Amino acid sequence: MPDIIQILPDSLANQIAAGEVIQRPASAVKELLENAIDAGATEIKLIIKDGGKNFIQVSDNGSGMSETDARLAFERHATSKLRTSEDLFNITTKGFRGEALASVAAVAKVIVKTKRAEDNVGTQIEIDASKVVLHEPCSCPVGTTFTIKNLFYNVPARRKFLKSDQVEFRHIIDEFQRVALPHPDITFYLYNDETQVYHLEASTMRQRIANLMGNNFNDRLVPVKEETDFLQIEGFVCKPDSAKKTRGEQFFFVNGRFIKSSYFHHAVANAFDDLIEKGSHPGYFLFMQIDPSKIDVNIHPTKTEVKFEDERLIYAVIRSSARQALGKYNITPTLDFDVETAFQIPTKKSITQVVIPTIKVNSDYNPFHKEKPVKQDWQNFYDVSKKEKIDDLLSNQWVDLETGEVLEQKKNAGLDELITEVENKVFQLFNRYIVAGSGNSLWIIDQHRAHERILFEKFVAQTSYGHTQMNLFPETWELNGADMAAVNEILPDLTHMGFDIEPFGQQAMVIRGIPADATNMASKQMLEALLEQYKNAGKLNPEDRRELVAQSLSGKMSIRGGMVLNKAEILQLIRDLFETQMPWMGINNKPIIFSKTPEELDELFLKFK
Ligand code: ADP
Ligand code: MG
Numbered sequence: 001m002p003d004i005i006q007i008l009p010d011s012l013a014n015q016i017a018a019g020e021v022i023q024r025p026a027s028a029v030k031e032l033l034e035n036a037i038d039a040g041a042t043e044i045k046l047i048i049k050d051g052g053k054n055f056i057q058v059s060d061n062g063s064g065m066s067e068t069d070a071r072l073a074f075e076r077h078a079t080s081k082l083r084t085s086e087d088l089f090n091i092t093t094k095g096f097r098g099e100a101l102a103s104v105a106a107v108a109k110v111i112v113k114t115k116r117a118e119d120n121v122g123t124q125i126e127i128d129a130s131k132v133v134l135h136e137p138c139s140c141p142v143g144t145t146f147t148i149k150n151l152f153y154n155v156p157a158r159r160k161f162l163k164s165d166q167v168e169f170r171h172i173i174d175e176f177q178r179v180a181l182p183h184p185d186i187t188f189y190l191y192n193d194e195t196q197v198y199h200l201e202a203s204t205m206r207q208r209i210a211n212l213m214g215n216n217f218n219d220r221l222v223p224v225k226e227e228t229d230f231l232q233i234e235g236f237v238c239k240p241d242s243a244k245k246t247r248g249e250q251f252f253f254v255n256g257r258f259i260k261s262s263y264f265h266h267a268v269a270n271a272f273d274d275l276i277e278k279g280s281h282p283g284y285f286l287f288m289q290i291d292p293s294k295i296d297v298n299i300h301p302t303k304t305e306v307k308f309e310d311e312r313l314i315y316a317v318i319r320s321s322a323r324q325a326l327g328k329y330n331i332t333p334t335l336d337f338d339v340e341t342a343f344q345i346p347t348k349k350s351i352t353q354v355v356i357p358t359i360k361v362n363s364d365y366n367p368f369h370k371e372k373p374v375k376q377d378w379q380n381f382y383d384v385s386k387k388e389k390i391d392d393l394l395s396n397q398w399v400d401l402e403t404g405e406v407l408e409q410k411k412n413a414g415l416d417e418l419i420t421e422v423e424n425k426v427f428q429l430f431n432r433y434i435v436a437g438s439g440n441s442l443w444i445i446d447q448h449r450a451h452e453r454i455l456f457e458k459f460v461a462q463t464s465y466g467h468t469q470m471n472l473f474p475e476t477w478e479l480n481g482a483d484m485a486a487v488n489e490i491l492p493d494l495t496h497m498g499f500d501i502e503p504f505g506q507q508a509m510v511i512r513g514i515p516a517d518a519t520n521m522a523s524k525q526m527l528e529a530l531l532e533q534y535k536n537a538g539k540l541n542p543e544d545r546r547e548l549v550a551q552s553l554s555g556k557m558s559i560r561g562g563m564v565l566n567k568a569e570i571l572q573l574i575r576d577l578f579e580t581q582m583p584w585m586g587i588n589n590k591p592i593i594f595s596k597t598p599e600e601l602d603e604l605f606l607k608f609k
Contacts, residue, residue, distance in 0.1 A: 025052025051165030
């Protein structure tokens with residue numbers, strides 16, 4: 001019998017390793033972004049095509065590589081970040097295993113162009129399934145550009161397993177966020193199929209979160225800061241009233257690296273006990289700094305798991321700092337919608353512009369006194385003597401006068417109680433208005449405008465992807481080339497809002513699903529009208545684009561006048577309306593609610609006596 005064991009050729013070994021490190025386009029994106037950061041870049045540009053399946057490009061203005069290094073970078077276990085085994089316990093870079101580039105190059109075509117500041121010419125290398133097919137000098141700016149084409153083309157089993165471009169792109173966005181969040185000092189760009197999805201200027205942590213997650217986050221963030229001799233925590237927890245039913249924005253970072261930890265998640269969730277409903281999830285962005293020798297990042301190839309020397313201590317620090325933050329920022333419930341009047345509406349253009357600072361801080365309030373549950377003061381809501389001044393009502397935010405910090409969005413605590421209260425005093429009138437009586441107000445609500453506002457805010461704010469109702473029969477939407485391009489531009493917004501739409505050849509889209517909240521099933525006409533509006537609007541930045549899409553769709557998908565609503569639907573509508581930021585004002589600046597207190601009604605009658 002001959003001997004049968006053989007050493008695998010490098011290309012095959014790399015391909016096997018790639019199975020662990022590179023699972024999908026998003027993993028390649030993560031590795032390239034991390035390399036750019038390790039290279040000291042201050043500006044990083046990510047370009048994606050076809051969900052990353054056919055094209056991923058990362059350009060940075062970092063250190064660049066020498067000709068020899070550029071070639072060596074693709075060898076397995078080739079790294080500039082680690083020399084001795086002691087270094088393994090003092091890791092300050094994102095990478096250190098030296099296998100990412102070797103892995104990617106084994107399962108794709110990779111092109112690198114790189115130049116150091118001290119060199120006159122740069123180097124270009126092309127590798128195709130681990131084989132160097134080109135290696136020559138080139139002219140390029142200082143820094144490095146990696147391009148990855150046809151990922152997994154030589155591993156058909158992997159390629160087949162990839163999901164739709166949209167789904168792959170969502171994974172890429174996830175990785176992009178995880179890298180961009182802990183590095184607000186770096187400018188990032190993200191393009192998807194020629195459309196700019198993000199342009200994140202170097203900024204503060206708070207701004208970076210708002211830029212990535214949506215401007216409405218700015219008002220939700222409560223700062224967290226704690227320093228002990230072995231651990232430093234900084235970041236934000238989201239106010240309890242912005243907790244979500246779906247797990248959304250929950251981020252832990254250790255030394256700038258995103259990690260998953262259900263144990264630490266529990267610590268934050270615990271701090272929110274009593275402050276949010278069961279089944280809701282708090283949002284948080286917590287950045288920890290720990291002496292690298294006290295942690296082990298090398299337990300999984302993707303490095304999202306970390307072992308800590310003293311987990312229980314960290315747990316305690318996380319929990320107490322989150323609690324302190326919540327206590328300090330005085331997250332008290334507020335109830336003010338029954339005294340809302342539709343007449344004092346300030347004319348404001350957009351939901352982001354509302355700030356009339358009024359201070360209102362209950363310095364004795366402590367959310368952690370168990371004998372004082374959060375929703376305790378509900379009865380005050382009905383107490384007319386405590387009615388707030390109109391001035392206060394005009395502001396929907398409480399602002400700390402000293403720091404200008406927005407303390408709280410005045411809204412939705414106690415909604416359950418409100419619903420119980422109006423339950424037996426509510427009906428639909430003319431199939432167009434909802435008439436409701438609360439403790440001390442009569443409301444007449446325009447059902448269409450109310451629902452429009454609800455959808456609009458959902459669409460603009462939603463940072464996790466919307467819920468989709470699948471069409472029983474996918475609809476084909478024929479388009480010409482120009483319209484196809486325009487639809488592709490708004491596709492990220494549509495996907496974000498819960499549409500499931502995909503290109504279907506060069507001249508059509510297939511509509512598989514629409515947002516779960518849509519009442520209008522004529523998806524094609526709806527999208528056609530949106531497309532018309534979009535084309536007429538001219539060039540838009542991503543934020544305005546999303547607003548336009550949201551405005552157009554919420555108008556079309558909302559409940560119209562003439563639609564009959566049952567009791568449950570009416571109550572849901574009222575509940576959702578008061579959860580929005582401006583329940584009283586329609587998205588076209590027309591009133592949603594007409595409201596009268598008993599005194600106002602009395603006055604009305606007196607006038608005519
Ligand atoms: P690791 O990051 O674990 O060291 P990689 O395979 O990701 O391994 O990269 C190998 C080496 O290539 C890195 O150690 C670094 O020296 C070099 N390199 C990779 N990307 C860049 C980049 N964008 N700029 C400069 N050097 C880079
Ligand atoms: Mg790396």
